[in-house]
Amino acid sequence: MTTERLDDTALRPAPEWSVSQWFNTEGRPTLASLRGRVVMIEAFQMLCPGCVAHGLPLAQAVHRLFPQDRVAVIGLHTVFEHHAAMTAVSLAAFLHEYRVTFPVGIDDPGTGALPVTMERYGIRGTPSLILIDRMGRLRAHHFGQVSELRLGAEIATLLAEEGPVAEELSAGARYTGVHRTPYGKSRG
Amino acid sequence: MTTERLDDTALRPAPEWSVSQWFNTEGRPTLASLRGRVVMIEAFQMLCPGCVAHGLPLAQAVHRLFPQDRVAVIGLHTVFEHHAAMTAVSLAAFLHEYRVTFPVGIDDPGTGALPVTMERYGIRGTPSLILIDRMGRLRAHHFGQVSELRLGAEIATLLAEEGPVAEELSAGARYTGVHRTPYGKSRG
Amino acid sequence: MTTERLDDTALRPAPEWSVSQWFNTEGRPTLASLRGRVVMIEAFQMLCPGCVAHGLPLAQAVHRLFPQDRVAVIGLHTVFEHHAAMTAVSLAAFLHEYRVTFPVGIDDPGTGALPVTMERYGIRGTPSLILIDRMGRLRAHHFGQVSELRLGAEIATLLAEEGPVAEELSAGARYTGVHRTPYGKSRG
Amino acid sequence: MTTERLDDTALRPAPEWSVSQWFNTEGRPTLASLRGRVVMIEAFQMLCPGCVAHGLPLAQAVHRLFPQDRVAVIGLHTVFEHHAAMTAVSLAAFLHEYRVTFPVGIDDPGTGALPVTMERYGIRGTPSLILIDRMGRLRAHHFGQVSELRLGAEIATLLAEEGPVAEELSAGARYTGVHRTPYGKSRG
DSSP, X not given: OEEEOTTTSOOOBOOOOOEEEXXXXXXXXXXXGGTTSEEEEEEEOTTOHHIIIIIHHHHHHHHHHSOTXXXXXXXXXXXXXXXXXXXXXXXXXXXXXXXXXXXXXXXXOOSSSSOHHHHHHTOOSSSXXXXXXXXXXXXXXXXXXXXXXXXXXXHHHHHTTHHHHHHHHHHTOTTTXXXXXOHHHHTO | OEEEOTTTSOOOBOOOOOEEEEESOSSOOOTGGGTTSEEEEEEEOTXXXXXXXXXXXXXXXHHHHSOTTTEEEEEEEOOOSOGGGSOHHHHHXXXXXXXXXXXXXEEOOOSSXXXXXXXXXXXXXXXXXXXXXXXXXXXEEEESOOOHHHHHHHHHHHXXXXXXXXXXXXXXXXXXXXXXXXXXXXXX | OEEEOTTTSOOOXXXXXXXXXXXXXXXXXXXXXXXXXXXXXEEEOTTOHHXXXXXXXXXXXXXXXXXXXXXXXXXXXXXXXXXXXXXXXXXXXXXXXXXOOSOEEEEOOOSSSSOXXXXXXXXXXXXXXXXXXXXXXXXXXXXXXXXXXXXHHHHHHHHTTHHHHHHHXXXXXXXXXXXXXXXXXXXX | OEEEOTTTSOOOBOOOOOEEEEESOSSOOOTGGGTTSEEEEEEEOTTXXXXXXXXXXXXXXXXXXXXXXTEEEEEEEOOOSOGGGSOHHHHHHHHHHTTOOSOEEXXXXXXXXXXXXXXXXXXXXXXXXXXXXXXXXXXXXXXXOOOHHHHHHHHHHHHTTHHHHHHHHHHTOTTTTTSOSOHHHHTO
């Protein structure tokens, strides 16, 4: 596992994802629309053994444990190999059989070697797990297997930042450009 | 797990499989051509969680543990659902990623609801594990998770029948019709 | 697993433990002396299979993951059966062989049916896991197997309460009447 | 895991064990009295983590899977360290809590550095697993974790030697000196 620690990450705004097709959701969730929640992106490929054995069960456990209006788990199917083998049709069956119930988006294949969101986030491979705080800032980026104990702690740490967030939002200054939209409205 | 015990099975000859495409082998193995070896069929679907977590790792372990000229492990991709999701292209990538190295055949889809070999063997679902003795007779048929300890014992029991088999072959009587062909020739 | 949730527990002060002998520590830690840290008590018996398989490895993982000046893991050997089998000598060898490195105290056998601390805390059996916040208040009490994800979140939640505690500490009241202040005010 | 393979072992007679106290059995089983059965010795120490996690559960699984009149599982408590910690009283509680139901003997401590049976068999540590065939001959000796698949195969291989054994016994020649005593009498 390689990790940027919660504290080490420069508090960069997380880039928006680019998704060509969604599963397990009626809408088309954007990162912006999830402002105010901790967001966990589970980047996976359906034929990646580590994703099937560790990444996705962990993501499903997070989805089950935390209230969904506080922690949003988003699967991102970042196909960078075997493209013909991991089609949308195959992914749909996979999600059904593995009982993945959180929203999953297919990372926009784009025109380069890597899908668009994978490139934007600098995701090195699958499974990768990214945590974004309630202000939409990148806070952790893990590649490989993640300890459950540690992930639980990281998510709860971000959840506990509730106070400061509200404060900064009302101050209205610090993250202008990124967090211009006040909390209540960003969901609308 | 549901099981017909080694001793309970009527000693019916195992039917030949019908395979539309092979992976991990240059030839097109037939059951007949494997006479003289214990044959283990691992019937699976690539999007079946129990197959991925238990059935295929167990089959790979058998393939690794026993000499291949004595025990032949054959994967059988018996797709009976999500057909468009489990194509030959997807299967090829799956076998590569999961490092499945034993021969795998796609069960002939045929024209019925179930693939041809699945129907012939009365396979109820995946994963299913079938043991065929050195004389080509059905000896065990498990559906679901199989204990490693037990499987090891079953395979070794069939391997240990070497003597009697040779004896019967030379006697030439008991299994005429089924095992008429002497051992050496059955491979030719 | 039975659990009182973090939020549900009345914010009672955690009772002091009563320990007849310590291992893995030179001193005789008291709960009071750990004020300012989150304290996790792992109540176990060395011959309890669930403790060996789940409780103690989890406690060791917490001890490894969190800085020890912020989270104190305390093992409590609460022997309530097989007393002659789980002596101090046996426990010492057990801790050595299982590489338990956090402080472990033998719960004072007292004169009743249950050891003293076990009785005080209302511990129902082993393994039990108790979380005490930085103010010395009972915050969670689990009996049986605990999810790592959840435990990580619970500990981090208590750690994140740093602000209010620090405030009170600087207010100079340090532990006098620690629990005098009602919950709502302690955060303000 | 270190292993002498079934085929590699010189077919030495297994030495008799020397046991100071038995659990889970009314009698005092001897190796000689088990002639005609495959015997599996699980050498363990109750405070050995590998024994608790792997060795003993495997031995219990063998005890459950195979008919006891064909395969005898014998636990051997070979204490070579922490003697005061692993007393007979502690062992009794351990066997109860871990639901070990096969006969367990305490290896005679003797006067040397190692207990008597451990020395006789050249057991290097715990867990060790020894297989003795129906003729009382050493056939496998594993130190460390053993694959279930492989163990199942080894036991079944020894079980399948039923025919030849009877044959040789009637021939009365081949193993004179070692197997002088005919099969029927060896049990008496």
